[in-house]
Amino acid sequence: MTEAGGKLFNGRYRLIEPIGIGGMGKVWRGRDELLDRDVAVKEILFPHSMPLSERKVLGQRAMREARSAARLNHPGIVTVHDVITCDDAPIIVMEFIDGSSLAQVIEREERLAPAEVARIGAMMLEALGEAHAAGIVHRDLKPANVLLTGNRVIITDFGIASLAGDVALTASGVLIGTPAFMAPEQVDNLPVTAAGDLWSLGATLYAAVEGRPPYTGTNLMAVLAAMIAREPDPPVHAGSLAPILTGLLRKDPAERLDTEQASLALAAVTAAQDGQPPLHTAPSRPWAPPSASKASAWPASERPHDGQLGDLDTATRRHRFSPPEGPGQGRNGDAPASAQPAAARGIRSLSRRRVLLLAGLGAMAAAGVPAAVALTRGPESSLSRPGQWTLAATLTGHTWDVEAVAFSPDGTTLASSDREGTLRLWDVTARKPLVTLTGHTAGVHAVAFSPDGTTLASGGEDKVVRLWRTG
Structure with a gap:
């Protein structure tokens, strides 16, 4: 087909x-x-x-x-017409919507007015309430899944997105979702309820009014690290919408605004702005990717690429789609150095699942070291005198460039990964390979051990995070 x-x-x-x-x-x-x-x-x-x-x-x-x-x-x-x-x-055969997605509007306009975003949010919340009353949770709400046409605001992928959420972490360790708009409990692999949709609603409205999601980073791991290590940056362009966004983006679902509270708050904002222009609906026309010279709503270094985690992209409208990334594209490096200490400080209070999904914040970069891992040793008293470090061993066995390495918490085991998608575990003391792990279909750029050393997380170009357990 x-x-x-x-x-x-x-x-x-x-x-x-x-x-x-x-x-x-x-x-x-x-x-x-x-x-x-x-x-x-x-x-x-x-x-x-x-x-x-x-x-x-x-x-x-x-x-x-x-x-x-x-x-x-x-x-x-x-509307879902048929299922075959x-x-x-x-x-899935669905209603064909001839209009723009909210993501496309943000891409064109960079930011939307708070009153306009409040009206969009109120209409989204009404639709979510209808679904939640029927026992259906969306689980992948984001600007790309919100369509604007005429006076309608339409949420797409109900049920289909529930599939993506249900396999959030399967037995094979495949995480599916959109990290920039994923509720923290979904990242934790906890049951996702209507409260998860409300968090994603807050993230979507935040992106619309601020021009970027509440959490950004140079890659998937950096986004997850920012999410679990800190609160979102306070919105600066939201005006009277700001407290609503803050209430929806509470990490604890029990502290989050519920549907009724959010509905009343959004209604108050829209009522106070009755003199504002009508709901933003751009004229329907084939959409093309913005030129490199045009400012983007998400800077290239921070833009959360659709499909990073197996994202189920919604396109039930008449618009062209961006060509897929070519080989090597989308690999923007690790989290900025300035973000890493904050993430590291927050790890102690996080669940093991969240630590695993960092998948590499603690890893030592080894890209560009073809087919070998070098171990060096220096004085315990100081890491600031590189001249005193000496080569302790060279581990060979990889047939492609080594992309990442990480030590187990007790320092006895080293994990390494390469561009082919192979992971190797090494006995640090004996300088010998322990096991080779396969399953990734593309290069693996990040590896990390759980705090107790029983689980290894890996992630890379095939857009999945895999968990490997000992025993």
């Missing part, structure tokens, strides 16, 4: 053109030839590394969730 347009599916849905793609989904503009209307056809694409048994389970879950979402009937929620299968993969 993903090879070419024009295919007639299920004797009814004609594929016209691809309009969006993400880590776990591809969207086509299609035509319902029975009812003579445009539709959006979304195909779920499982990660290549996912075992067949898991694909079947997730396929069944996707069907169940999409059928649940089809029960929703609200102008602020994209192709080669054991779920196919």
Whole structure:
């Protein structure tokens, strides 16, 4: 189904053109030839590394969730028309929305006025309330999943996004979601409730009014590190919307604004701004990536790329999509040095799951050291005299450039990873390899041990975080 347009599916849905793609989904503009209307056809694409048994389970879950979402009937929620299968993969047929996503509006406008954002938020909250009342949690709410057309604000991917949340951390250690808009409890692999959607709502509105998400970083690990180590920066452009954003972005779900509180607060902001212009809706037109010379809502060094964690990109509208990153793109290095001490100070009070998801903040960079890891030894009393350090050993075995290394908490084991996606564990005392770990399909740029040394986390270009346990 993903090879070419024009295919007639299920004797009814004609594929016209691809309009969006993400880590776990591809969207086509299609035509319902029975009812003579445009539709959006979304195909779920499982990660290549996912075992067949898991694909079947997730396929069944996707069907169940999409059928649940089809029960929703609200102008602020994209309508699910049909749920079918192709080669054991779920196919979701949805309402085709001809409009701009909130992410595209932010990209064009850089920031939106607080009153406008409050009106968008109020309409989003009404739609979320409808879904939550039906027992459906979105779990991947973000500007790319919010469409603006006419006077409508439409949330997309209900049910389908629930699939991505349900496999937030599977047995194979694959984390799926969008880190810049993911609730802290979702990062912790805790049950995600309606409160998680409210956190993501706050992050989405924060991005709209500030021009950037509440947490940014040069890469995925830096974003997660910022999230678990500190509170979001106070908004500076939000005006009367600021206390609402702060209330929605409380890390503890019990302290977060609930739906009723947020609704009343947003209504108060919009009521106080009755003289403001109407809801922002840009004219519909094919969207193209901004030129390099145009200022972006997210600076290139901080922009949270869609699909970093297997993001299910929503594109149920008539817009072109950005071409996928080429080899080597999106690798922006580790977290800034200034961010690392703050993250390190916060680690002691964090759960082990959060520490694992840092996946490399404590790792020593070794990129550019082809096929070998060098151990050096220096005086215990000082790390500031590099001239006194001597080479202790050279460990060989990698066949590609070494990307990252990390010591276990007790210092007896060293983990290293390379551009091919291979991890190796070494006995530091004996200077011998212990085990080779495979499973990543692309280069691994970050590795980190849990505080007790029983679990190793790894992450890289295949957009997944894997957890490896001893024993």
